[in-house]
Amino acid sequence: MDDAPDRGDEFIASGLASLGIEADETELAVIAGVHKVFAPPIRELVEFDVESVTPEPNLDLSQAPPPEKA
Amino acid sequence: MSAIDLSLRGQARAIAAGDADPSELLDEALARIEERNPALNAIVETFPERSREMLAAAPDGRLRGVPVVIKDEWPLPWRAQRFGSAELLQPTAPAESGPYRALRDAGAVIVGVGNMEELGAGSTGAISVYGPARNPWDLDRCPGGSSSGPAASVAARLVGGAVGADGLGSVRYPAAYCGLTGLKPTFARSAMDGHHAAETTTTIVSGPLCVDAADCRLLASALFGEALEEGDASGLRIGVVRDVPSEDVDPEVGDACEGAIEMLRAETGGSIQEVALPELAAATIAAVLISNSDGLAEVRPEQLNRLDPAISLLNRAVLKYRMLIPSVAVSHSHRLRTLARRRLAALFADVDVIAWPTVPAPAPPLEAPLVDLPSGTETADRANVRGGALANLTGTPAISVPVGLSSSGLPIGLQLGAAWGRDELLLDAAEALERANGRRWVDARPPLAETEAAAADGS
Numbered sequence: 101m102d103d104a105p106d107r108g109d110e111f112i113a114s115g116l117a118s119l120g121i122e123a124d125e126t127e128l129a130v131i132a133g134v135h136k137v138f139a140p141p142i143r144e145l146v147e148f149d150v151e152s153v154t155p156e157p158n159l160d161l162s163q164a165p166p167p168e169k170a
Numbered sequence: 171m172s173a174i175d176l177s178l179r180g181q182a183r184a185i186a187a188g189d190a191d192p193s194e195l196l197d198e199a200l201a202r203i204e205e206r207n208p209a210l211n212a213i214v215e216t217f218p219e220r221s222r223e224m225l226a227a228a229p230d231g232r233l234r235g236v237p238v239v240i241k242d243e244w245p246l247p248w249r250a251q252r253f254g255s256a257e258l259l260q261p262t263a264p265a266e267s268g269p270y271r272a273l274r275d276a277g278a279v280i281v282g283v284g285n286m287e288e289l290g291a292g293s294t295g296a297i298s299v300y301g302p303a304r305n306p307w308d309l310d311r312c313p314g315g316s317s318s319g320p321a322a323s324v325a326a327r328l329v330g331g332a333v334g335a336d337g338l339g340s341v342r343y344p345a346a347y348c349g350l351t352g353l354k355p356t357f358a359r360s361a362m363d364g365h366h367a368a369e370t371t372t373t374i375v376s377g378p379l380c381v382d383a384a385d386c387r388l389l390a391s392a393l394f395g396e397a398l399e400e401g402d403a404s405g406l407r408i409g410v411v412r413d414v415p416s417e418d419v420d421p422e423v424g425d426a427c428e429g430a431i432e433m434l435r436a437e438t439g440g441s442i443q444e445v446a447l448p449e450l451a452a453a454t455i456a457a458v459l460i461s462n463s464d465g466l467a468e469v470r471p472e473q474l475n476r477l478d479p480a481i482s483l484l485n486r487a488v489l490k491y492r493m494l495i496p497s498v499a500v501s502h503s504h505r506l507r508t509l510a511r512r513r514l515a516a517l518f519a520d521v522d523v524i525a526w527p528t529v530p531a532p533a534p535p536l537e538a539p540l541v542d543l544p545s546g547t548e549t550a551d552r553a554n555v556r557g558g559a560l561a562n563l564t565g566t567p568a569i570s571v572p573v574g575l576s577s578s579g580l581p582i583g584l585q586l587g588a589a590w591g592r593d594e595l596l597l598d599a600a601e602a603l604e605r606a607n608g609r610r611w612v613d614a615r616p617p618l619a620e621t622e623a624a625a626a627d628g629s
Contacts, residue, residue, distance in 0.1 A: 115494045120471040123490055130487035137552065138491070141455035142499045148452040150505035161357035161372060161565030164518075164590050165511045 192235025267364025339558020346583025
């Protein structure tokens with residue numbers, strides 16, 4: 101997930117190709133634009149410290165989360 | 171006054187009391203659509219014979235004989251959803267979806283399918299296979315998305331209520347842009363089955379778009395399959411988050427929302443306190459990534475190689491790009507979801523609702539959906555999602571209520587969020603706000619919807 105300007109196109113083209121997904125030059129240019137929007141907040145998200153967060157078991161989004169176990 | 175100009179509940183009451191003929195009301199709704207929809211493109215299909223069949227078979231429910239619009243997101247027994255797109259990656263077919271059944275069982279009459287943003291993938295309504303719906307307050311402005319047609323239909327008084335869907339704010343954004351009340355229910359509380367993503371989504375819910383909170387309560391009761399009782403919002407503890415969604419906003423929006431929050435406090439005899447959500451920015455991108463990766467396992471690469479060229483270039487690009495979302499980011503997103511849910515659970519022990527502007531600026535132009543904010547010019551989609559995504563990430567309910575008009579005559583919306591299952595409290599709070607401002611903003615009509623009998627029919 102390299103968002104450096106000179107590597108982004110390479111990441112997108114090779115990433116799609118590795119999945120067998122085709123994209124023409126116009127699409128690749130737009131996808132690169134999408135990547136420029138998504139990459140910074142994704143990087144911030146990945147840097148956000150969630151190591152101490154124990155995943156919620158049996159996630160039920162209709163209810164408040166159960167109390168954390170001590 | 172023509173019955174079609176009554177509120178949703180006014181229409182239901184008039185029919186139940188024998189003061190309005192539901193057949194005539196249906197004809198009025200269809201005539202209103204024929205008259206006003208060409209300028210709006212809010213309704214993409216009507217089916218008068220099907221509507222008459224629904225009316226003929228309508229049970230004596232809470233919405234018997236009342237015309238409503240449903241978003242192009244659910245199948246109907248006679249029509250597959252198109253999701254505003256030339257193509258869906260999931261198979262679709264005509265079917266009884268949950269919202270359809272809920273409306274039918276309540277006696278409502280579906281008169282049309284509402285336009286929507288292509289693939290539900292935007293907050294403005296600017297892109298659709300049908301061409302965009304237009305905002306009744308200014309036909310050159312975005313109606314909001316993705317429930318663009320449902321919102322424009324109600325704002326233009328084609329119908330008294332419409333069913334939208336909200337996966338990242340898609341009921342609340344168009345409610346704010348069109349001056350309506352729109353409820354995003356607690357996750358899984360409203361009818362949802364039959365949606366093409368029903369088995370995989372963890373963010374999407376069906377929700378009502380109406381002129382005011384009482385109408386939303388009525389339509390939500392149908393969607394929930396239970397009566398949402400009126401309660402008491404007195405002593406309301408309002409939490410205000412001093413962060414991007416409330417700070418980086420158009421000054422007119424900020425002033426209107428600040429004023430409304432204070433009015434709500436005064437009306438309820440409540441209190442205001444600042445609360446912190448330090449993970450809000452991370453929670454926003456987490457919601458976007460989860461929304462875009464739910465159901466991704468069902469997508470086959472070869473499908474992406476033969477996408478209908480009529481799908482917009484932008485959404486073709488997004489469909490392909492989301493295959494590259496890093497798994498570490500998705501993993502972080504799920505932990506962020508847990509963190510945000512725990513944060514809100516603790517926060518809602520101290521306050522009853524949290525409040526911030528639904529969208530940071532009034533509806534932008536359709537031809538260039540950009541908004542000017544203190545931080546600079548931004549795409550409306552990027553700006554809007556900052557305030558809309560948290561409720562979908564966490565499963566909590568949220569409502570957008572109209573609280574003003576900008577100097578250019580465009581609606582401003584305030585969002586209130588509450589704890590899981592407290593949808594009724596949000597409606598109570600919205601009604602308290604309506605009382606506080608003398609129903610000034612819920613009774614305001616766009617010029618296109620002005621009639622000789624524009625006066626509201628009250629409660």
